[in-house]
Amino acid sequence: MKPQYTYDNNGNPLGVFIPINDWNNIVEKHPEIEDVPQWEKDLIDERLDFIKKHPEQLIPIEDFIAELDKDD
Numbered sequence: 001m002k003p004q005y006t007y008d009n010n011g012n013p014l015g016v017f018i019p020i021n022d023w024n025n026i027v028e029k030h031p032e033i034e035d036v037p038q039w040e041k042d043l044i045d046e047r048l049d050f051i052k053k054h055p056e057q058l059i060p061i062e063d064f065i066a067e068l069d070k071d072d
Contacts, residue, residue: 004017018026027033051058 001022002019003022006014006017008014
């Protein structure tokens, strides 16, 4: 598989392009991948929209894990 990545002007990754032949192979092996219910897609879109509007609320995963470890 040879995915292609797209980046913004600051070098941040924006997306991934998977060639159609590779996608077709994935779907052939995992047909359930295309069976995502619309409500799940809508929820993901809502969450992504929130992240775009409030990036300051994101924290690095390392910080999140450290916070969880403090509660032990």
